[in-house]
Amino acid sequence: MADVHCPMCGKPNPEEQDSCQFCGARLKPLTGATPVDSQPIRAGEKPTKRPTSEFEKVKPADEGPIHAGEEPTRKNTGELERSLPSWLKSLRKGEEPPQAESPADASPDLNLPAESQPTPSAESSAESLDWLAGLGSAAAEDEEEVPDWMAGLRGASAPGLEPEAPTPAEPEQAQPEQDWMSRLGGEAGQPPADSPEQTVESAPDWLSRLSQEAEKPQPAETAEAPAGEPQEEPAAPEENLPDWLDALKSKSTVSEEPSPGSGNDLPDWLSGTPVAPAETDAAAAPVFTSEPPPARDAPTEVPDWLSQLQSDVRAASDAEEQAEEFEPAAGPFPADKSGEPIPDWLSRVDQTAPPAASAPALVMSDEGESPVEPSQAAFSLETPDWLSKLRPDRSAETQGSPEEEAEPENLETADLPSWVQAMRPVESVISETGPSAPDDAGATEDSGPLAGLRGVLPSNPGLGTMRKPPAYAIKLQVSDNQQRYAAHLEKMVLEEGRARGLTPARLTSNRVWRWIISIILxxxxxxxxxxxxxxTPDMKLLPSEWSNTSTVLNEFPADAPILLVFDYDPALSGELEASAAPVIDHVLFLGARLGLVSTAPTGPALAEQFLESTQPYHLETGLQYTNLGYLAGGPAGILSFATDPVAAARLTVDGDPAWETTALQGVSKLSDFAAVIILTDNADNGRIWIEQTRAFIGETPILMIISAQAEPMIRPYDDSGQIQGMVTGLVGGKTYEQSYAAPGLARRYWDSFGLGALAAEIMIAVGGVLGAIMAWRARKQAGEEA
Amino acid sequence: MPITLSWDLVTGLFSFLLTLMVLSYLIGDNPAFRVAIYLFIGVSAGYAAAVAWNQVLMPRLFLPIAEGGWTNLLLIVPLFLGL
Structure with a gap:
């Protein structure tokens, strides 16, 4: 069983398979077996486009299209021999082809419709040459469809014949001739018929034999043209020719007059043939009448087109692989193996104008001069180089146009040989396949190497192309060195990000030293x-304000009333008591009476506590001092008190009438006091007293015993003379005490303050020295270690 | 010199203890500190109220109003204003 190669994957498949068992591509085109394919192409009819999947089937996957001018590659056509029809094989062997054998029988592998194959007939000798009948029938129907080369042939062989001259052939004999010719067209219309070898083998054989007979001395240039096996085989002997051909040969040499009986049935181009149908075989008569006569009169030189053809055939012999795919469609014509000289009619064929009807079958798309249909593009891919060179001129592309049909006299005759004309159905198949093909045949490829082909791909997209996706390894492909380097890099990064441990510092010495310093202080x-x-020794340098205060106090008369204002907070009582104690002691020592008042709630209590603590031996309540208590209202209370002290402070702290006591006898207003001594730690309170009592105090002096912090604000009043004396802080109390009083609280406080400051200074000095020594030792040790 | 228990000694020791309790805030907030400040605030407020009543309101407001007289009756105005 022959295998059918898949056009997609190229794998062999059983012949029964409709689709590829590997990729699912359709193996048999749906439109391949239509009866239309079997119809011969007649003149004036548009050729039927046929699926060209067979071309793709035989086309090697790794080869691109062969364009005009390119050298074809040699291919092995050995397998073609098996598919050659027997009659063709017999022709190669110099035998008479069997009359009953049909090309269809010789090409079982070809997927062609049965109708397209010549019908075998055992009884009729005319049917043995049935492959030429289509030619005759096509020509008989339409004079305009006669190929140019045949027209030239007619003119060459029988130039003097009248078109209407009847041929002696009988109607019964002419009809088989037409059938024979029509089947020729039908067979030639098979797609695979464009194989180079088949084409070379088909046409020139009988022509070559005729030409060989006509011109023996002609150099066998054509002997080199066939490639492969046909080239090796000898030419068919002349005695193997059929009778009709022999008769034709005998007639063709002298017959220039038209046959009277053939003019009615045969077309004009056939009517011009000098063959007498009565003398020849009915089937062979048309062939003989059309071609052999010019061979007798043909010149000895080979025409250009034929020499080109020979060179192409020679090149085609190299393309055997491509040709082997066309084995089922082996043409009915035997290969031209003869080395006979080209007849004259053939030489004139080449010099004539390009063919009209059959030329499009050879139109190539390599030049790109005109837009090529997809089907034609596909055909061009399969066309070998030698065949592409047979492309007619551009004028031939316009064949079939109305203008050209209207002017038949412009057509050149006998331009193409019959075997070239046999290529026409191939093109016609392609041209009609596209638009008229049914939709169920599959999509027509419009691009790529499959352009113009239908049904070669699966109808369902992705059906044959579904494949398992390739698996890629996710493992990183690294070498051992790379892994080692990566490990080193990772280790370095980790070491840089790791925190280094710090050595804990000893802190025990600082705590001990702190306790030592505290104890010393x-x-x-x-x-x-x-x-x-x-x-501490007594001070030698005394402040200037101290002398003014002592001078004022020394000028007081004995038993003079003095107003003491206690406007300080209990927090600063230690400083103020130490500062005020020597002054109050001086006043009490002079025998003065005291009136106590305060603008702070705690003032009366502080006043009592001050006198009891500092002057326990001088005071006697009710006799030397009267505590007027708290004076409410702030500045307003001070003003009120300055305005009317009796009204502002009517009662003492004990609730007794203040102004009736011994200490305040004779005092009714502020100016009645001999002096006003203000004890305050707040500069504002001192300023208010100075300013609010200025207008009511008269000549009474104001003395200020203030804290050291209030000195900057009160000193301007002292410097300006608004106050007459001022004792400031512990220093002022120590100075006043040093001059006028016994050593008391101020001296003790001063000694404590002085001794503590001295101890602090000593410790600072000692600590500095020790620090310097330790730093020096540490630096020295560091230097030694370095 | 023998140490005799006196009022001054008791108040002096009590004052020393309250001073330590206030300074204990140096080591952080603690109940001793809170007791000392609560006691100080209470005593100060009581003392201020006593002083204000004894030194201001009673002798300079209520007693004059109680004594009568048209001038003293005008003290009722600051009394209501101070409420």
Whole structure:
């Protein structure tokens, strides 16, 4: 069983398969077996486009199309021999082809419709040459469809014949001739018929024999044209020619007059043949009458077109592989193996104009001069180079146009040989396949190597192309060195991001030193207070304001009323008490009476506590001082008190009438006081007292015992003379005490303050020295280690 | 010199204890500190109220109003304004 190669994947498949068992592509075109294919192409009819899947079937997958001018590759056509029809084989062997054998029987593998094959007939000798009948029938129907080469042949062989001259052939004999010719066209219309070898073998054989007979001395240039096996085989002997051909040969040499009986039945181009149908075989008569006569009169030189053809045939012999795919469609014509000289009629064929009807079958698309239909493009892909060179001129492309049909006299005759004309159905098949093909035949490819082909691909997209996706390895392909380098890099990155441990510093020494410093400072402060000894010497440089205060106090008369204002907070009582104690002691020592008042709620209590703590031996309540208590209202209360002290502070802290006490006897207004001493730690309170009492105080002096922090704000009042004396802070109290009083609280506080400051200074100095030594040692040690 | 238990000694020790409790805030907020400040605020408020009542309101407002007289009756205006 012969295998059918898949046009898609190229794998062999059983012949019964409609689609490829590997890829699913359709193996048999749906339109391949239509009866239309079997119809011969007649003159004036548009050729029927036929599926050209067979071309794709035989086309090697790795070969591109052969364009005009390119050298075809040699192919092995050995397998073609099996598919050659027997009659063709017999012709090669110099035998008479069997009359009953048909090309269809010789090409079983070809997927052609049975109708397209010549019908075998055993009884009629005319049917043995049935492959030429189509030619005759086509020519008989339409004079315009006569090929030019045949027209030239007619003119060459019988130039003096009248077109209407009847041929002696009987109607019964002419009809088989037409059938024979029509079947010739039908067979030639088979797509695979354009194989180079088949084409070479088909036509020139009988022509060559005729030409050989006519011109023996002609150099056998054509002997080189056939390639492969046909070239090796000897030419068919002349005695093997059929009778009709012999008769034709005998007639063709002298017959120039038309046959009287053939003019009615045969077309004009056949009527011009000198063959007498009565003398020849009915089937062979048309062939003989059409071609052999010019061979007798043909010149000895080979025409250009034929020499070109020979060279093409020679080149085609190399393309055996491509030709082997066309084995089923082997043409009915035997190969031209003869080395006979080309007859004259053939030489004139070449010099004439391009063919008209059969030329499109050879139109190539390599030049791109005109848009080529997809089907034609597909055909051009399969056309060998030698065949592409047979392309007619551009004028031939316009064949079939109305203008050309209207002017038949412009047509050149006998342009193409019969075997070239046999290529016509191939083109006609392609031209009619596209638009008129049924849709169920599959989509027609419009591009690529399958352009113009129908049904070669699966109807369902993706049916035959579904494949398992390739699996790719996800493992990284790295070498051992690369892995080692990557590991080193990763290790370096990790080491850089790792935190380094710090050595913990010893902190025990600082805590000990802190306790040592605290103990030293506390001891230095408490030592003067506890011991009662003087640790600091008396001051030699006394402040200037101290002298003014002592001068004012010394000028007081005895038993003079003095107003003491206690406007300080309990937090600063230690400083103010130390500062005010020597002054109050001086005042009490002089025998003055005291009136106590305060603008702070805690003032009356602080006043009582101050007198009891500092002057326990000088004071006697109700006799030397009267505590007027808290004076509410702030500045307003001070103003009120300055305006009318009796009304502002009517009662004492104990609730008794203040202005009736001994200490305040004779005092009814502010100016009645001998002096106003203001004890404050707040500069604002001191400023308010100075400013609010200025208008009511008269000549009474104002003395200020203030905290050291209020000195900057009060000193301008002292410098301006608004106040007459000022004692500032612990220094002022220590100075006043040093001059006019016994050593008391101010001295002790001063000693404690002085001794603590001295201890701090010593520790700072010692600490600095020790730090410098340690730094020096550390630097020295670091230098030694370095 | 023998140490005799006196009021001054008791108040002095109590004052020393309250001072330590206030300074204990140096090591952080603790109940001793809170007790000291609560006690200080209470005593200060009470003392201020007592002073204001004894030193201001009673002798300079209520007693004059109680004594009568048209001038003293005008003290009722600041009394209501101070409410």
């Amino acid at each position: 506390i001891a230095a402060v408490l030592l003067p207070l506890v011991s009662g000894r003087q640790f």
